[in-house]
Amino acid sequence: MRFIGIKEIEDISVGAALLGTGGGGDPYIGKLMAIQAIEENGPIKLLSVEEIDDNDLIVPTGMMGAPTVMVEKTPNGDEAITTFKTLEDFLGKKIIATMPIEAGGINSMLPLALAAKMKLPVVDVDGMGRAFPELQMTTFYLNGVQASPMVIADEKGNVALLNTIDNIWAERIARTATIQMGGSVMMAIYPMKGMELKKSGIHNTLQLEEEIGRSIRLAKDGNYDPIEKVLSLTKGVLLFKGKVADIDRKTETGFTRGTAKIEGLHENKDETLQLFFQNEHLLAKTDERVLCMTPDLIAVLDAETGSPITTEGLRYGARCVVIGMPADKKWRTEKGIETCGPRYFGYDMDYISLEELQEQAKGAL
Incomplete structure (x- = not known):
């Protein structure tokens, strides 16, 4: 157990943006919310997975919706508290701790802001090890944990409690409601016991995010290449160097979708x-x-500073480096690939691991 303060928040926000693979929402807004909550309520207790009891009720929190919407639709800070209190009333049980549902941008920051406000500890674990766009795309789902009952709330005061037949229906119904509620909501989701979290979560995500952020921050004074350090921490590979030549980005069906073209350098x-x-x-x-x-x-980094660039932050002419990082082994199972492999998203190809693609590239030389 240790405590997270403002300096740690700064580093975690950078690491979260990188592991968020371009998504998970802009960490800047969430960082400001977390810092303000710490200034008003004190530092946050961070627990390892081993420090929670098997029967403790742990509930992840985060934002659902299109990251581009967050630029104009900032949470007022009370939505997450509303979702937790509503879920506690429904379950008739006290929530012992919270955690990020994903390692991504704002969704690694919002649980910290909520924890400071509600005096809850945060568990150093998440359900993706990265960010994914749909609610069933978690390692909790792979392990049979139900996403519902779940609660979503918007900044206007609308609250919806969903109890769905499976996690796919939780995504469909919550996504439709999110669109009607303005494109983004806060949520309390995947309520689970400590024993379930220990088996199905990805451990030490916040610690890794902090290490990534700190290494990027200290690179200039330490006189080392921040990108090389990031690759070392994540077992990653440098894929491409270039500058952004074109970006086609639009918000539809509750997601930010698009393509970016990067001219090689x-x-x-x-x-x-x-x-x-x-x-x-x-x-x-x-x-x-x-x-x-x-x-x-897949992450895009500023070529000079190593700072991560989100999909909504991609701009014409930006000089960048694209890196690849291996997913957690839970995602490389048959069910993991079926849930979020390339064919699920409509790409006509079978999954090939980053390491195998690298070997193929070497063989082609």
Whole structure:
């Protein structure tokens, strides 16, 4: 057990944006909310998974909706508290701790803000090890944990409690409601016992995010390459160097969808990389080969500072580096690939791991 303060929040927000693979919402807004909550209520207690009891009720929180909506539709801070109190009333049981549902942008920050306000500890675990666009795309789902009963709430005061027959229906109904509620909501979801969380969660995510953020922050003073350090921490691979030549981005059916074209520089000169995203980056390919695909992680970093760039933050002319990172082994199972592999998102290809794609590239040289 340890406590998280403002300095830790700054570092975690950067690491969360990177592991969020372009999605999960802009961490800046969530960072400000978490910092304000800590200033008003004191630091947050961070627990390891081993420190929670098997029968404790743990509930993840986060934002559902299109990341682009967050630019104009900022949470007022009370929605998450409303969802937790509504869920507690329905279950007739006290929530002992919260946690991020995903390792992504604002969704790694919002649980920290809620924890400070409600004096709850945060468990160092999440349900993705990255960010994904749909509610059933969690390792909890892979392990048979139900997403509902779940509660969503908007900034206007609307609250909906959903009790669905399965997690796919939870996504469908909640997504429709989210669109009607303005494109983004706060949620309390996947209520589970400590024993379920220990088996199905991805451990030490916040610690990794903090290490990534700290390494990027200290790179200049430490006189080292922040991108190389990030690759070391995440077991990642440098995929492409270039500058953003075109970006096609739109919000539809509750998601931010689009493609980005990156013109190659340096060793990638005369090549063009295409990135395909649905909130998060899902596929990176050139005309000749695929470089990385979901569920493995794809992130875009500023070429000079190593700072992560979200899908809504991609701008024409930005010089960047694209990296790939291997997904947690839970995602590389048959059910994991069926849930969030390339075919689920409509790409006509079977999943090939980042490591295998790298070997194929070496063989082609």
